[in-house]
Amino acid sequence: MNNLIKGEKYDWEIVIGLEIHAQVKSNSKLFSSSSTKFGSSPNSQVSLVDAAMPGMLPVINKYCVEQAVKTGIGLNAKINNYSVFDRKNYFYADLPQGYQISQYKYPIVGEGKVTIDFKDGTSKDIRIVRLHLEQDAGKSLHDQNPSKTYVDLNRSGVALMEIVSEPDIRTPDEAGMYISKIRSILMYLDTCDGNMQEGSLRADVNISVRKPGDEYGTRCEIKNLNSIKFIKQAINYEAKRQIEILESGGSIEQNTMLFNTSTGKTRPMRNKEEAHDYRYFPDPDLLPLEISKEEIGKIKSSIPELPDELKNKFIETYKLSNYDASVLTAEKQTSDYFNETINSDSELKNHAKIVVNWITSELFSLLNKNNQDLNNSPVSPENLGQLVKLISTNEISGKIAKDVLEDMFSSGKTARQIVDEKGLQQVTDQGEIAKVIDEVIAENPKMVEQYLAGKDKLLGFFVGQAMKLTKGKANPKMLNDILKQKLNKKN
Amino acid sequence: MKIDKNTINKIARLSRIKLDDKESEDYIKDLNSILDWVEQLNEVNTENVEPLSNISSSILPKREDVSKDTNSSEEILENAPDKLEGFFAVPKVVE
Numbered sequence: 093m094n095n096l097i098k099g100e101k102y103d104w105e106i107v108i109g110l111e112i113h114a115q116v117k118s119n120s121k122l123f124s125s126s127s128t129k130f131g132s133s134p135n136s137q138v139s140l141v142d143a144a145m146p147g148m149l150p151v152i153n154k155y156c157v158e159q160a161v162k163t164g165i166g167l168n169a170k171i172n173n174y175s176v177f178d179r180k181n182y183f184y185a186d187l188p189q190g191y192q193i194s195q196y197k198y199p200i201v202g203e204g205k206v207t208i209d210f211k212d213g214t215s216k217d218i219r220i221v222r223l224h225l226e227q228d229a230g231k232s233l234h235d236q237n238p239s240k241t242y243v244d245l246n247r248s249g250v251a252l253m254e255i256v257s258e259p260d261i262r263t264p265d266e267a268g269m270y271i272s273k274i275r276s277i278l279m280y281l282d283t284c285d286g287n288m289q290e291g292s293l294r295a296d297v298n299i300s301v302r303k304p305g306d307e308y309g310t311r312c313e314i315k316n317l318n319s320i321k322f323i324k325q326a327i328n329y330e331a332k333r334q335i336e337i338l339e340s341g342g343s344i345e346q347n348t349m350l351f352n353t354s355t356g357k358t359r360p361m362r363n364k365e366e367a368h369d370y371r372y373f374p375d376p377d378l379l380p381l382e383i384s385k386e387e388i389g390k391i392k393s394s395i396p397e398l399p400d401e402l403k404n405k406f407i408e409t410y411k412l413s414n415y416d417a418s419v420l421t422a423e424k425q426t427s428d429y430f431n432e433t434i435n436s437d438s439e440l441k442n443h444a445k446i447v448v449n450w451i452t453s454e455l456f457s458l459l460n461k462n463n464q465d466l467n468n469s470p471v472s473p474e475n476l477g478q479l480v481k482l483i484s485t486n487e488i489s490g491k492i493a494k495d496v497l498e499d500m501f502s503s504g505k506t507a508r509q510i511v512d513e514k515g516l517q518q519v520t521d522q523g524e525i526a527k528v529i530d531e532v533i534a535e536n537p538k539m540v541e542q543y544l545a546g547k548d549k550l551l552g553f554f555v556g557q558a559m560k561l562t563k564g565k566a567n568p569k570m571l572n573d574i575l576k577q578k579l580n581k582k583n
Numbered sequence: 584m585k586i587d588k589n590t591i592n593k594i595a596r597l598s599r600i601k602l603d604d605k606e607s608e609d610y611i612k613d614l615n616s617i618l619d620w621v622e623q624l625n626e627v628n629t630e631n632v633e634p635l636s637n638i639s640s641s642i643l644p645k646r647e648d649v650s651k652d653t654n655s656s657e658e659i660l661e662n663a664p665d666k667l668e669g670f671f672a673v674p675k676v677v678e
Binding site: 118126139151184233369382 | 597599639641642643644645646647648649650651652653654655656659660665667668669670671672673674675676677
């Protein structure tokens with residue numbers, strides 16, 4: 093695969109690493125008992141610890157620690173029995189402590205890896221450097237008042253897992269696939285709700301460019317991207333910016349950037365001269381975090397089937413391609429839906445590929461068009477199974493089945509009901525099809541002449557005419573075969 | 584390690600503390616004498632010894648994941664120099 097992008101003068105390779113911030117799905121915050129509920133009125137979920145009142149002491153949430161371990165196991169990573177909380181010092185209006193409690197030298201989770209799957213059937217491992225626990229900051233609102241910034245501390249102190257990748261990513265698409273995969277794993281594990289819009293999952297992206305084979309170039313970090321679309325846009329823009337500078341003889345300045353979602357451009361953050369002096373040191377309010385082998389074992393045994401395991405199972409049981417299986421397992425609701433569909437009729441196991449296609453292309457596009465979610469799909473797995481069975485037994489054609497599915501979607505009727513009511517059964521009677529074809533040939537002598545003179549494309553025209561006459565119900569393969577036979581006989 | 588004028592200015596800026604020349608001189612003197620004193624520890628050979636994060640031998644206490652309704656806005660905002668619509672109001676941060 094060629095992952096290079098063209099500059100004016102050279103071909104360039106983009107080198108990308110991601111720091112993903114995933115909010116732990118917990119009831120209370122990492123070091124205080126305030127609620128983590130999203131969308132509450134401002135400053136209503138702030139304890140004295142979260143507001144950093146003098147003398148307050150942090151007490152760690154056991155559940156958050158377990159979720160970090162669980163996530164680490166899901167990322168095939170090493171769990172550290174011993175980790176330490178450090179203070180990361182900086183001043184900002186939404187950080188009342190003046191420091192963020194984070195983990196620096198001794199994170200709770202060490203090296204791991206995740207696999208991303210490409211459409212062409214190949215896959216690639218992205219290495220994880222670490223996962224550590226840290227506090228989220230409060231939220232600043234800059235656009236509510238012309239002269240003031242508003243600060244809401246409800247998010248202050250909520251537990252985050254920061255997942256840091258190695259710079260193994262090479263294209264914007266890979267970056268998108270990587271974060272999708274992480275999101276999928278988090279959601280199967282139920283350790284994060286994966287809601288990017290609400291900011292439960294967001295990423296900082298490190299980008300540099302180089303000529304293939306060269307050392308890594310100087311990187312820039314784009315902060316706080318909360319959609320896959322923006323991540324890809326930001327990478328594309330930033331890579332082009334860096335290439336233009338390098339090709340015109342300049343050099344890249346290591347910088348922290350912001351991405352403007354309305355212009356699609358990146359620009360350097362201000363106050364950068366102090367940005368990187370965090371003066372980490374162990375938080376004297378917290379003892380080191382120790383987790384025993386037994387505790388890790390217990391968490392391990394509670395882990396559900398993860399997307400990759402499920403994927404391999406689907407490949408083996410249903411002979412699906414790697415890519416189809418990875419699309420099915422990307423989200424838990426999709427794999428659940430597939431399982432229910434294929435188990436609704438014992439015959440369907442032999443038509444797994446058709447089931448996949450009808451879920452991931454036809455049903456998904458209907459859901460998208462109607463702004464609906466698979467969880468509340470108007471077409472139940474059993475009904476979709478029935479539809480696929482009608483297709484696989486040649487009772488209706490694939491083309492008709494699309495109309496039937498749309499009808500099922502809007503009316504809530506079963507496939508069987510619709511096919512019976514509208515008389516949509518496929519015409520598979522040779523004689524009947526032949527009769528229609530004779531009619532078409534008789535009505536279009538000029539076209540037949542042209543076809544026989546070598547205008548092969550006209551075959552489609554005849555097929556279309558015959559389909560029209562049978563209201564789309566003729567078996568397409570039989571129609572094609574008989575048509576060709578008849579036309580060639582004229583020659 | 585020696586604290587000079589540049590270092591003291593940097594530390595002051597990071598801490599958001601404004602120092603005049605006289606104060607800077609005083610702190611340079613104080614901090615240097617503290618550092619000299621601590622530097623005696625360099626006489627101890629610490630090769631292959633992991634740094635100690637905490638001298639206590641007790642175990643980190645943990646709490647269960649139970650949230651308490653705080654309904655805190657009034658109390659939390661009580662000491663705020665400026666508040667508006669339930670938020671802390673701070674000088675505009677331009678970023």
